[in-house]
Amino acid sequence: MTKFPARRLRRYRQAEWTRDLVAESTLSCSDLIQPFFLIDGIGKEEKINVMPGINRYSLDKLFFQLDKVEELKIPVVAIFPCLNDSVKNEIGTEAINENGLICNSIKEIKKRFPDLGVMADVALDPYTTHGHDGILNSSGQIMNDETVETLVKQARIQAEAGADIIAPSDMMDGRIGEIRKELESIGKKNTLIMSYAAKYSSAFYGPFRDAVSSKLSKGASKSTYQMDFRNTNEAILEAGLDVEEGADILLVKPGLPYLDIVFRLKTEFKLPTFAYQVSGEFAMIKAAAERGMIDETNSILESLMCFKRAGCDGIISYFSIDVANELKKMGIER
Numbered sequence: 093m094t095k096f097p098a099r100r101l102r103r104y105r106q107a108e109w110t111r112d113l114v115a116e117s118t119l120s121c122s123d124l125i126q127p128f129f130l131i132d133g134i135g136k137e138e139k140i141n142v143m144p145g146i147n148r149y150s151l152d153k154l155f156f157q158l159d160k161v162e163e164l165k166i167p168v169v170a171i172f173p174c175l176n177d178s179v180k181n182e183i184g185t186e187a188i189n190e191n192g193l194i195c196n197s198i199k200e201i202k203k204r205f206p207d208l209g210v211m212a213d214v215a216l217d218p219y220t221t222h223g224h225d226g227i228l229n230s231s232g233q234i235m236n237d238e239t240v241e242t243l244v245k246q247a248r249i250q251a252e253a254g255a256d257i258i259a260p261s262d263m264m265d266g267r268i269g270e271i272r273k274e275l276e277s278i279g280k281k282n283t284l285i286m287s288y289a290a291k292y293s294s295a296f297y298g299p300f301r302d303a304v305s306s307k308l309s310k311g312a313s314k315s316t317y318q319m320d321f322r323n324t325n326e327a328i329l330e331a332g333l334d335v336e337e338g339a340d341i342l343l344v345k346p347g348l349p350y351l352d353i354v355f356r357l358k359t360e361f362k363l364p365t366f367a368y369q370v371s372g373e374f375a376m377i378k379a380a381a382e383r384g385m386i387d388e389t390n391s392i393l394e395s396l397m398c399f400k401r402a403g404c405d406g407i408i409s410y411f412s413i414d415v416a417n418e419l420k421k422m423g424i425e426r
């Protein structure tokens with residue numbers, strides 16, 4: 093490499109146009125997935141204290157949000173249910189109710205917004221009284237294979253309801269293969285599977301558990317199925333299995349503290365790779381911005397661009413609508 097003064101890297105940085113000209117990463121609305129929390133009923137809109145600006149919506153209220161999403165050219169929404177305790181039980185039976193909140197909502201959303209991608213979460217935590225993603229045995233361990241049987245049924249009814257992307261976030265072993273087999277057997281050949289391939293056991297999910305009302309109440313720790321945050325080779329093993337089992341898209345979660353994992357998975361598998369900027373990451377930015385410690389818009393835009401730089405093809409972020417609005421102002425859409 094030529095040395096100074098022949099090479100002055102500041103030449104690239106002298107004006108906005110030169111910086112834009114040589115920029116290595118781009119962020120556009122088509123990279124974004126907006127998550128939503130759904131509740132039963134009509135005309136309902138509930139604030140979530142730990143996630144300022146994010147609400148739980150009944151379906152009719154959600155439609156107004158989806159109008160916005162479509163107008164902003166955000167291609168996909170991810171939906172999560174927040175259920176009353178009265179419909180939960182030990183084994184999460186409501187997860188396989190084809191007339192439950194999620195399946196009914198998928199059908200209605202696809203009817204009104206046929207061109208909008210809908211992503212559905214596969215895991216039992218919003219449906220179980222104890223808040224685990226799986227089914228417990230009598231000593232409080234999460235049973236892998238028994239859980240996978242339920243997850244397969246859950247994925248099946250979501251796909252039948254019209255979900256475009258099935259997203260297993262449960263971290264049971266072998267579930268991607270079983271779900272793929274089931275989808276093939278019912279003729280759902282085009283349903284995408286976005287596997288939470290490297291999902292870490294993380295304190296950053298705290299606000300989400302509040303949002304879907306799924307506080308852990310008993311049983312082993314989620315660290316018996318979610319990954320240990322000290323590990324990176326294990327992420328390659330996890331993702332490798334999911335790729336073999338038929339995952340279309342790999343997801344890393346949480347997001348910003350795990351960009352090394354994004355980079356490794358992208359480099360190793362070259363599959364479409366996404367990251368989830370989770371509720372705790374959202375809350376940190378919001379809280380710091382509310383206290384005037386950081387600039388909200390610029391911090392958000394920077395954080396999302398960093399996902400792209402690390403190798404993400406797309407990002408699940410609670411800020412997606414805000415970001416799309418900003419990009420639009422900057423004249424960037426697709």
Ligand code: PBG
Nearest residue numbers: 215217261296297300370371372
């Ligand atoms: C559970 C699930 C979680 C999140 C998405 N799916 C929480 C958990 O594993 O306990 C977290 C998302 C977020 O924090 O925004 N299946």
